[in-house]
Amino acid sequence: MNGNDTSLPHTDRDSPSGSPQGDLDGFLVSLGVAVEPELGELALTHRSWAYEHGGAPHNERLEFLGDSILGQAVTVKLYRDYPELSEGELAKRRAALVSTTALAEVARALGIGAVLKLGRGEDLTGGREKESLLADSVEAIIGAVYLSAGAAEAERFVLRLMETLLVDPDRFTDALDPKTALQQEAARRGLPHPPYDTTGSGPDHDRRYASRVTVDRVTGYGTGTSKKNAELAAARDAVSQLRRR
Incomplete structure:
Protein backbone atom coordinates (compact mmCIF):
# COMPACT_ATOMS: atom_id res chain seq x y z
CA MET A 1 0.00 0.00 0.00
CA ASN A 2 1.05 3.55 -0.54
CA GLY A 3 0.04 6.62 1.40
CA ASN A 4 -3.00 7.13 -0.83
CA ASP A 5 -4.37 3.61 -0.49
CA THR A 6 -7.08 3.66 2.17
CA SER A 7 -8.17 0.04 1.88
CA LEU A 8 -8.11 -2.02 5.04
CA PRO A 9 -5.21 -4.48 5.04
CA HIS A 10 -6.23 -8.05 5.67
CA THR A 11 -4.95 -11.58 5.83
CA ASP A 12 -6.52 -14.91 5.04
CA ARG A 13 -8.80 -15.38 8.01
CA ASP A 14 -8.97 -19.09 7.24
CA SER A 15 -5.31 -19.59 8.11
CA PRO A 16 -4.86 -22.44 10.59
CA SER A 17 -4.82 -21.01 14.10
CA GLY A 18 -2.88 -24.00 15.37
CA SER A 19 0.37 -22.81 13.72
CA PRO A 20 0.38 -19.02 13.79
CA GLN A 21 4.15 -18.70 13.57
CA GLY A 22 4.09 -20.07 10.03
CA ASP A 23 1.79 -17.22 8.95
CA LEU A 24 3.71 -14.36 10.55
CA ASP A 25 5.76 -13.33 7.53
CA GLY A 26 2.75 -13.21 5.24
CA PHE A 27 0.78 -11.28 7.80
CA LEU A 28 3.45 -8.59 8.18
CA VAL A 29 3.69 -8.17 4.40
CA SER A 30 -0.10 -7.82 4.20
CA LEU A 31 -0.04 -4.77 6.49
CA GLY A 32 1.33 -2.71 3.60
CA VAL A 33 4.02 -0.98 5.67
CA ALA A 34 7.66 -1.78 6.27
CA VAL A 35 7.45 -3.27 9.74
CA GLU A 36 10.73 -4.53 11.12
CA PRO A 37 10.30 -8.31 11.49
CA GLU A 38 11.44 -8.35 15.11
CA LEU A 39 8.98 -5.61 16.06
CA GLY A 40 6.19 -7.22 14.08
CA GLU A 41 6.70 -10.52 15.84
CA LEU A 42 6.90 -8.80 19.21
CA ALA A 43 3.61 -6.98 18.54
CA LEU A 44 1.91 -10.35 18.07
CA THR A 45 3.44 -11.97 21.17
CA HIS A 46 1.08 -12.17 24.14
CA ARG A 47 2.42 -12.26 27.67
CA SER A 48 1.00 -15.79 28.10
CA TRP A 49 3.43 -17.06 25.43
CA ALA A 50 6.27 -15.07 26.99
CA TYR A 51 5.55 -16.57 30.41
CA GLU A 52 5.70 -20.10 29.00
CA HIS A 53 9.03 -19.30 27.30
CA GLY A 54 11.10 -18.15 30.22
CA GLY A 55 9.91 -14.58 30.48
CA ALA A 56 10.56 -13.63 26.85
CA PRO A 57 9.59 -10.11 25.69
CA HIS A 58 5.92 -9.51 24.86
CA ASN A 59 3.76 -6.82 23.31
CA GLU A 60 2.57 -4.74 26.28
CA ARG A 61 5.11 -1.92 25.84
CA LEU A 62 4.25 -1.66 22.15
CA GLU A 63 0.58 -1.64 23.13
CA PHE A 64 1.22 1.32 25.43
CA LEU A 65 2.92 3.21 22.61
CA GLY A 66 0.31 2.31 20.01
CA ASP A 67 -2.54 3.41 22.24
CA SER A 68 -1.12 6.94 22.34
CA ILE A 69 -0.52 7.07 18.58
CA LEU A 70 -3.99 5.74 17.85
CA GLY A 71 -5.62 8.30 20.12
CA GLN A 72 -3.72 11.20 18.60
CA ALA A 73 -4.42 10.20 14.99
CA VAL A 74 -8.12 9.70 15.62
CA THR A 75 -8.38 12.94 17.62
CA VAL A 76 -6.79 15.02 14.85
CA LYS A 77 -8.95 13.33 12.18
CA LEU A 78 -12.17 14.05 14.07
CA TYR A 79 -11.14 17.62 14.90
CA ARG A 80 -10.49 18.41 11.24
CA ASP A 81 -13.51 16.57 9.81
CA TYR A 82 -16.15 17.83 12.24
CA PRO A 83 -15.56 21.53 12.96
CA GLU A 84 -19.17 21.91 14.02
CA LEU A 85 -18.99 19.42 16.91
CA SER A 86 -18.43 20.36 20.54
CA GLU A 87 -15.60 18.99 22.64
CA GLY A 88 -18.01 16.55 24.30
CA GLU A 89 -19.28 15.18 21.00
CA LEU A 90 -15.75 14.82 19.65
CA ALA A 91 -14.72 12.95 22.80
CA LYS A 92 -17.69 10.62 22.43
CA ARG A 93 -16.81 9.81 18.84
CA ARG A 94 -13.17 9.24 19.69
CA ALA A 95 -14.11 6.87 22.51
CA ALA A 96 -16.35 4.91 20.14
CA LEU A 97 -13.54 4.52 17.61
CA VAL A 98 -10.83 3.46 20.06
CA SER A 99 -13.06 1.20 22.18
CA THR A 100 -12.17 -2.43 22.73
CA THR A 101 -15.15 -3.51 20.63
CA ALA A 102 -14.16 -1.30 17.68
CA LEU A 103 -10.51 -2.37 17.77
CA ALA A 104 -11.53 -6.02 18.00
CA GLU A 105 -13.50 -5.51 14.77
CA VAL A 106 -10.35 -4.15 13.15
CA ALA A 107 -8.35 -7.11 14.47
CA ARG A 108 -10.80 -9.60 12.98
CA ALA A 109 -10.64 -7.85 9.61
CA LEU A 110 -6.85 -8.11 9.76
CA GLY A 111 -6.97 -11.76 10.77
CA ILE A 112 -4.85 -11.09 13.83
CA GLY A 113 -6.28 -13.95 15.87
CA ALA A 114 -4.77 -16.56 13.55
CA VAL A 115 -1.23 -15.27 13.89
CA LEU A 116 -1.00 -14.39 17.57
CA LYS A 117 1.63 -16.12 19.67
CA LEU A 118 -0.33 -17.32 22.68
CA GLY A 119 0.45 -19.55 25.61
CA ARG A 120 -1.17 -22.96 25.49
CA GLY A 121 -3.67 -22.15 28.24
CA GLU A 122 -4.73 -18.86 26.65
CA ASP A 123 -5.10 -20.57 23.28
CA LEU A 124 -7.26 -23.37 24.68
CA THR A 125 -9.58 -20.91 26.42
CA GLY A 126 -10.46 -18.99 23.27
CA GLY A 127 -7.79 -16.30 23.43
CA ARG A 128 -7.79 -15.82 19.68
CA GLU A 129 -11.35 -14.47 19.90
CA LYS A 130 -11.10 -12.41 23.08
CA GLU A 131 -11.95 -8.81 22.31
CA SER A 132 -9.54 -7.31 24.84
CA LEU A 133 -6.63 -9.39 23.60
CA LEU A 134 -7.39 -8.60 19.95
CA ALA A 135 -7.73 -4.88 20.65
CA ASP A 136 -4.44 -4.82 22.55
CA SER A 137 -2.71 -6.48 19.61
CA VAL A 138 -3.96 -3.82 17.19
CA GLU A 139 -2.45 -1.14 19.40
CA ALA A 140 0.82 -3.07 19.60
CA ILE A 141 0.98 -3.33 15.81
CA ILE A 142 0.44 0.43 15.55
CA GLY A 143 3.36 0.89 17.94
CA ALA A 144 5.51 -1.40 15.79
CA VAL A 145 4.62 0.58 12.66
CA TYR A 146 5.56 3.83 14.40
CA LEU A 147 8.98 2.52 15.45
CA SER A 148 9.59 0.95 12.04
CA ALA A 149 8.31 3.61 9.65
CA GLY A 150 7.93 6.84 11.62
CA ALA A 151 5.13 9.06 12.83
CA ALA A 152 3.69 10.10 9.45
CA GLU A 153 3.38 6.54 8.16
CA ALA A 154 1.95 5.37 11.49
CA GLU A 155 -0.77 8.04 11.26
CA ARG A 156 -1.63 6.99 7.70
CA PHE A 157 -1.73 3.39 8.81
CA VAL A 158 -4.12 4.18 11.68
CA LEU A 159 -6.47 6.06 9.37
CA ARG A 160 -6.50 3.15 6.92
CA LEU A 161 -7.44 0.83 9.77
CA MET A 162 -10.16 3.19 10.96
CA GLU A 163 -11.63 4.09 7.57
CA THR A 164 -14.52 1.61 7.65
CA LEU A 165 -15.45 2.61 11.20
CA LEU A 166 -15.25 6.33 10.42
CA VAL A 167 -17.82 6.08 7.62
CA ASP A 168 -20.22 3.80 9.52
CA PRO A 169 -23.33 5.97 10.15
CA ASP A 170 -24.35 3.92 13.17
CA ARG A 171 -20.93 4.01 14.83
CA PHE A 172 -21.58 7.37 16.48
CA THR A 173 -25.27 6.92 17.20
CA ASP A 174 -25.13 6.39 20.96
CA ALA A 175 -22.25 4.06 20.11
CA LEU A 176 -20.94 3.92 23.67
CA ASP A 177 -24.21 2.66 25.14
Missing part, protein backbone atom coordinates in the same frame (compact mmCIF):
# COMPACT_ATOMS: atom_id res chain seq x y z
CA PRO A 178 -26.63 1.19 22.59
CA LYS A 179 -28.77 -0.36 25.35
CA THR A 180 -29.49 3.10 26.73
CA ALA A 181 -30.21 4.32 23.20
CA LEU A 182 -32.72 1.51 22.74
CA GLN A 183 -34.38 2.34 26.05
CA GLN A 184 -34.76 5.92 24.84
CA GLU A 185 -36.29 4.74 21.57
CA ALA A 186 -38.75 2.59 23.52
CA ALA A 187 -39.65 5.47 25.85
CA ARG A 188 -40.36 7.75 22.90
CA ARG A 189 -42.89 5.19 21.77
CA GLY A 190 -44.47 4.88 25.21
CA LEU A 191 -43.11 1.35 25.64
CA PRO A 192 -41.43 -0.25 28.69
CA HIS A 193 -37.73 -1.08 28.84
CA PRO A 194 -37.14 -3.90 26.36
CA PRO A 195 -36.18 -7.34 27.73
CA TYR A 196 -33.34 -9.32 26.19
CA ASP A 197 -33.49 -13.01 25.34
CA THR A 198 -29.88 -14.18 25.61
CA THR A 199 -28.57 -17.73 25.43
CA GLY A 200 -25.11 -19.26 25.59
CA SER A 201 -23.73 -22.29 23.82
CA GLY A 202 -20.47 -24.18 23.50
CA PRO A 203 -17.88 -25.38 26.03
CA ASP A 204 -16.82 -23.15 28.92
CA HIS A 205 -13.49 -22.30 27.29
CA ASP A 206 -15.14 -21.23 24.02
CA ARG A 207 -18.57 -19.94 25.04
CA ARG A 208 -20.66 -18.01 22.50
CA TYR A 209 -23.78 -15.96 23.21
CA ALA A 210 -26.72 -14.96 21.04
CA SER A 211 -29.20 -12.28 22.02
CA ARG A 212 -32.37 -10.77 20.63
CA VAL A 213 -34.50 -7.83 21.70
CA THR A 214 -37.80 -6.59 20.29
CA VAL A 215 -39.18 -3.06 20.35
CA ASP A 216 -42.22 -1.89 18.39
CA ARG A 217 -42.27 -4.93 16.08
CA VAL A 218 -38.55 -4.60 15.32
CA THR A 219 -36.19 -7.34 16.51
CA GLY A 220 -32.47 -6.81 16.87
CA TYR A 221 -30.04 -9.71 16.90
CA GLY A 222 -26.48 -9.90 18.18
CA THR A 223 -23.76 -12.40 19.02
CA GLY A 224 -20.61 -12.18 21.10
CA THR A 225 -18.13 -13.93 23.34
CA SER A 226 -19.93 -12.59 26.41
CA LYS A 227 -23.56 -11.96 27.35
CA LYS A 228 -22.89 -8.23 27.57
CA ASN A 229 -21.37 -8.01 24.09
CA ALA A 230 -24.20 -10.02 22.55
CA GLU A 231 -26.82 -7.76 24.13
CA LEU A 232 -24.98 -4.61 23.06
CA ALA A 233 -24.87 -5.92 19.49
CA ALA A 234 -28.58 -6.77 19.58
CA ALA A 235 -29.43 -3.32 20.94
CA ARG A 236 -27.33 -1.60 18.29
CA ASP A 237 -29.05 -3.62 15.57
CA ALA A 238 -32.52 -2.76 16.91
CA VAL A 239 -31.70 0.97 17.23
CA SER A 240 -30.40 1.04 13.67
CA GLN A 241 -33.59 -0.57 12.35
CA LEU A 242 -35.89 1.70 14.34
CA ARG A 243 -34.15 4.85 13.15
CA ARG A 244 -34.32 3.76 9.51
CA ARG A 245 -38.09 3.29 9.65
Whole structure:
Protein backbone atom coordinates (compact mmCIF):
# COMPACT_ATOMS: atom_id res chain seq x y z
CA MET A 1 0.00 0.00 0.00
CA ASN A 2 1.05 3.55 -0.54
CA GLY A 3 0.04 6.62 1.40
CA ASN A 4 -3.00 7.13 -0.83
CA ASP A 5 -4.37 3.61 -0.49
CA THR A 6 -7.08 3.66 2.17
CA SER A 7 -8.17 0.04 1.88
CA LEU A 8 -8.11 -2.02 5.04
CA PRO A 9 -5.21 -4.48 5.04
CA HIS A 10 -6.23 -8.05 5.67
CA THR A 11 -4.95 -11.58 5.83
CA ASP A 12 -6.52 -14.91 5.04
CA ARG A 13 -8.80 -15.38 8.01
CA ASP A 14 -8.97 -19.09 7.24
CA SER A 15 -5.31 -19.59 8.11
CA PRO A 16 -4.86 -22.44 10.59
CA SER A 17 -4.82 -21.01 14.10
CA GLY A 18 -2.88 -24.00 15.37
CA SER A 19 0.37 -22.81 13.72
CA PRO A 20 0.38 -19.02 13.79
CA GLN A 21 4.15 -18.70 13.57
CA GLY A 22 4.09 -20.07 10.03
CA ASP A 23 1.79 -17.22 8.95
CA LEU A 24 3.71 -14.36 10.55
CA ASP A 25 5.76 -13.33 7.53
CA GLY A 26 2.75 -13.21 5.24
CA PHE A 27 0.78 -11.28 7.80
CA LEU A 28 3.45 -8.59 8.18
CA VAL A 29 3.69 -8.17 4.40
CA SER A 30 -0.10 -7.82 4.20
CA LEU A 31 -0.04 -4.77 6.49
CA GLY A 32 1.33 -2.71 3.60
CA VAL A 33 4.02 -0.98 5.67
CA ALA A 34 7.66 -1.78 6.27
CA VAL A 35 7.45 -3.27 9.74
CA GLU A 36 10.73 -4.53 11.12
CA PRO A 37 10.30 -8.31 11.49
CA GLU A 38 11.44 -8.35 15.11
CA LEU A 39 8.98 -5.61 16.06
CA GLY A 40 6.19 -7.22 14.08
CA GLU A 41 6.70 -10.52 15.84
CA LEU A 42 6.90 -8.80 19.21
CA ALA A 43 3.61 -6.98 18.54
CA LEU A 44 1.91 -10.35 18.07
CA THR A 45 3.44 -11.97 21.17
CA HIS A 46 1.08 -12.17 24.14
CA ARG A 47 2.42 -12.26 27.67
CA SER A 48 1.00 -15.79 28.10
CA TRP A 49 3.43 -17.06 25.43
CA ALA A 50 6.27 -15.07 26.99
CA TYR A 51 5.55 -16.57 30.41
CA GLU A 52 5.70 -20.10 29.00
CA HIS A 53 9.03 -19.30 27.30
CA GLY A 54 11.10 -18.15 30.22
CA GLY A 55 9.91 -14.58 30.48
CA ALA A 56 10.56 -13.63 26.85
CA PRO A 57 9.59 -10.11 25.69
CA HIS A 58 5.92 -9.51 24.86
CA ASN A 59 3.76 -6.82 23.31
CA GLU A 60 2.57 -4.74 26.28
CA ARG A 61 5.11 -1.92 25.84
CA LEU A 62 4.25 -1.66 22.15
CA GLU A 63 0.58 -1.64 23.13
CA PHE A 64 1.22 1.32 25.43
CA LEU A 65 2.92 3.21 22.61
CA GLY A 66 0.31 2.31 20.01
CA ASP A 67 -2.54 3.41 22.24
CA SER A 68 -1.12 6.94 22.34
CA ILE A 69 -0.52 7.07 18.58
CA LEU A 70 -3.99 5.74 17.85
CA GLY A 71 -5.62 8.30 20.12
CA GLN A 72 -3.72 11.20 18.60
CA ALA A 73 -4.42 10.20 14.99
CA VAL A 74 -8.12 9.70 15.62
CA THR A 75 -8.38 12.94 17.62
CA VAL A 76 -6.79 15.02 14.85
CA LYS A 77 -8.95 13.33 12.18
CA LEU A 78 -12.17 14.05 14.07
CA TYR A 79 -11.14 17.62 14.90
CA ARG A 80 -10.49 18.41 11.24
CA ASP A 81 -13.51 16.57 9.81
CA TYR A 82 -16.15 17.83 12.24
CA PRO A 83 -15.56 21.53 12.96
CA GLU A 84 -19.17 21.91 14.02
CA LEU A 85 -18.99 19.42 16.91
CA SER A 86 -18.43 20.36 20.54
CA GLU A 87 -15.60 18.99 22.64
CA GLY A 88 -18.01 16.55 24.30
CA GLU A 89 -19.28 15.18 21.00
CA LEU A 90 -15.75 14.82 19.65
CA ALA A 91 -14.72 12.95 22.80
CA LYS A 92 -17.69 10.62 22.43
CA ARG A 93 -16.81 9.81 18.84
CA ARG A 94 -13.17 9.24 19.69
CA ALA A 95 -14.11 6.87 22.51
CA ALA A 96 -16.35 4.91 20.14
CA LEU A 97 -13.54 4.52 17.61
CA VAL A 98 -10.83 3.46 20.06
CA SER A 99 -13.06 1.20 22.18
CA THR A 100 -12.17 -2.43 22.73
CA THR A 101 -15.15 -3.51 20.63
CA ALA A 102 -14.16 -1.30 17.68
CA LEU A 103 -10.51 -2.37 17.77
CA ALA A 104 -11.53 -6.02 18.00
CA GLU A 105 -13.50 -5.51 14.77
CA VAL A 106 -10.35 -4.15 13.15
CA ALA A 107 -8.35 -7.11 14.47
CA ARG A 108 -10.80 -9.60 12.98
CA ALA A 109 -10.64 -7.85 9.61
CA LEU A 110 -6.85 -8.11 9.76
CA GLY A 111 -6.97 -11.76 10.77
CA ILE A 112 -4.85 -11.09 13.83
CA GLY A 113 -6.28 -13.95 15.87
CA ALA A 114 -4.77 -16.56 13.55
CA VAL A 115 -1.23 -15.27 13.89
CA LEU A 116 -1.00 -14.39 17.57
CA LYS A 117 1.63 -16.12 19.67
CA LEU A 118 -0.33 -17.32 22.68
CA GLY A 119 0.45 -19.55 25.61
CA ARG A 120 -1.17 -22.96 25.49
CA GLY A 121 -3.67 -22.15 28.24
CA GLU A 122 -4.73 -18.86 26.65
CA ASP A 123 -5.10 -20.57 23.28
CA LEU A 124 -7.26 -23.37 24.68
CA THR A 125 -9.58 -20.91 26.42
CA GLY A 126 -10.46 -18.99 23.27
CA GLY A 127 -7.79 -16.30 23.43
CA ARG A 128 -7.79 -15.82 19.68
CA GLU A 129 -11.35 -14.47 19.90
CA LYS A 130 -11.10 -12.41 23.08
CA GLU A 131 -11.95 -8.81 22.31
CA SER A 132 -9.54 -7.31 24.84
CA LEU A 133 -6.63 -9.39 23.60
CA LEU A 134 -7.39 -8.60 19.95
CA ALA A 135 -7.73 -4.88 20.65
CA ASP A 136 -4.44 -4.82 22.55
CA SER A 137 -2.71 -6.48 19.61
CA VAL A 138 -3.96 -3.82 17.19
CA GLU A 139 -2.45 -1.14 19.40
CA ALA A 140 0.82 -3.07 19.60
CA ILE A 141 0.98 -3.33 15.81
CA ILE A 142 0.44 0.43 15.55
CA GLY A 143 3.36 0.89 17.94
CA ALA A 144 5.51 -1.40 15.79
CA VAL A 145 4.62 0.58 12.66
CA TYR A 146 5.56 3.83 14.40
CA LEU A 147 8.98 2.52 15.45
CA SER A 148 9.59 0.95 12.04
CA ALA A 149 8.31 3.61 9.65
CA GLY A 150 7.93 6.84 11.62
CA ALA A 151 5.13 9.06 12.83
CA ALA A 152 3.69 10.10 9.45
CA GLU A 153 3.38 6.54 8.16
CA ALA A 154 1.95 5.37 11.49
CA GLU A 155 -0.77 8.04 11.26
CA ARG A 156 -1.63 6.99 7.70
CA PHE A 157 -1.73 3.39 8.81
CA VAL A 158 -4.12 4.18 11.68
CA LEU A 159 -6.47 6.06 9.37
CA ARG A 160 -6.50 3.15 6.92
CA LEU A 161 -7.44 0.83 9.77
CA MET A 162 -10.16 3.19 10.96
CA GLU A 163 -11.63 4.09 7.57
CA THR A 164 -14.52 1.61 7.65
CA LEU A 165 -15.45 2.61 11.20
CA LEU A 166 -15.25 6.33 10.42
CA VAL A 167 -17.82 6.08 7.62
CA ASP A 168 -20.22 3.80 9.52
CA PRO A 169 -23.33 5.97 10.15
CA ASP A 170 -24.35 3.92 13.17
CA ARG A 171 -20.93 4.01 14.83
CA PHE A 172 -21.58 7.37 16.48
CA THR A 173 -25.27 6.92 17.20
CA ASP A 174 -25.13 6.39 20.96
CA ALA A 175 -22.25 4.06 20.11
CA LEU A 176 -20.94 3.92 23.67
CA ASP A 177 -24.21 2.66 25.14
CA PRO A 178 -26.63 1.19 22.59
CA LYS A 179 -28.77 -0.36 25.35
CA THR A 180 -29.49 3.10 26.73
CA ALA A 181 -30.21 4.32 23.20
CA LEU A 182 -32.72 1.51 22.74
CA GLN A 183 -34.38 2.34 26.05
CA GLN A 184 -34.76 5.92 24.84
CA GLU A 185 -36.29 4.74 21.57
CA ALA A 186 -38.75 2.59 23.52
CA ALA A 187 -39.65 5.47 25.85
CA ARG A 188 -40.36 7.75 22.90
CA ARG A 189 -42.89 5.19 21.77
CA GLY A 190 -44.47 4.88 25.21
CA LEU A 191 -43.11 1.35 25.64
CA PRO A 192 -41.43 -0.25 28.69
CA HIS A 193 -37.73 -1.08 28.84
CA PRO A 194 -37.14 -3.90 26.36
CA PRO A 195 -36.18 -7.34 27.73
CA TYR A 196 -33.34 -9.32 26.19
CA ASP A 197 -33.49 -13.01 25.34
CA THR A 198 -29.88 -14.18 25.61
CA THR A 199 -28.57 -17.73 25.43
CA GLY A 200 -25.11 -19.26 25.59
CA SER A 201 -23.73 -22.29 23.82
CA GLY A 202 -20.47 -24.18 23.50
CA PRO A 203 -17.88 -25.38 26.03
CA ASP A 204 -16.82 -23.15 28.92
CA HIS A 205 -13.49 -22.30 27.29
CA ASP A 206 -15.14 -21.23 24.02
CA ARG A 207 -18.57 -19.94 25.04
CA ARG A 208 -20.66 -18.01 22.50
CA TYR A 209 -23.78 -15.96 23.21
CA ALA A 210 -26.72 -14.96 21.04
CA SER A 211 -29.20 -12.28 22.02
CA ARG A 212 -32.37 -10.77 20.63
CA VAL A 213 -34.50 -7.83 21.70
CA THR A 214 -37.80 -6.59 20.29
CA VAL A 215 -39.18 -3.06 20.35
CA ASP A 216 -42.22 -1.89 18.39
CA ARG A 217 -42.27 -4.93 16.08
CA VAL A 218 -38.55 -4.60 15.32
CA THR A 219 -36.19 -7.34 16.51
CA GLY A 220 -32.47 -6.81 16.87
CA TYR A 221 -30.04 -9.71 16.90
CA GLY A 222 -26.48 -9.90 18.18
CA THR A 223 -23.76 -12.40 19.02
CA GLY A 224 -20.61 -12.18 21.10
CA THR A 225 -18.13 -13.93 23.34
CA SER A 226 -19.93 -12.59 26.41
CA LYS A 227 -23.56 -11.96 27.35
CA LYS A 228 -22.89 -8.23 27.57
CA ASN A 229 -21.37 -8.01 24.09
CA ALA A 230 -24.20 -10.02 22.55
CA GLU A 231 -26.82 -7.76 24.13
CA LEU A 232 -24.98 -4.61 23.06
CA ALA A 233 -24.87 -5.92 19.49
CA ALA A 234 -28.58 -6.77 19.58
CA ALA A 235 -29.43 -3.32 20.94
CA ARG A 236 -27.33 -1.60 18.29
CA ASP A 237 -29.05 -3.62 15.57
CA ALA A 238 -32.52 -2.76 16.91
CA VAL A 239 -31.70 0.97 17.23
CA SER A 240 -30.40 1.04 13.67
CA GLN A 241 -33.59 -0.57 12.35
CA LEU A 242 -35.89 1.70 14.34
CA ARG A 243 -34.15 4.85 13.15
CA ARG A 244 -34.32 3.76 9.51
CA ARG A 245 -38.09 3.29 9.65
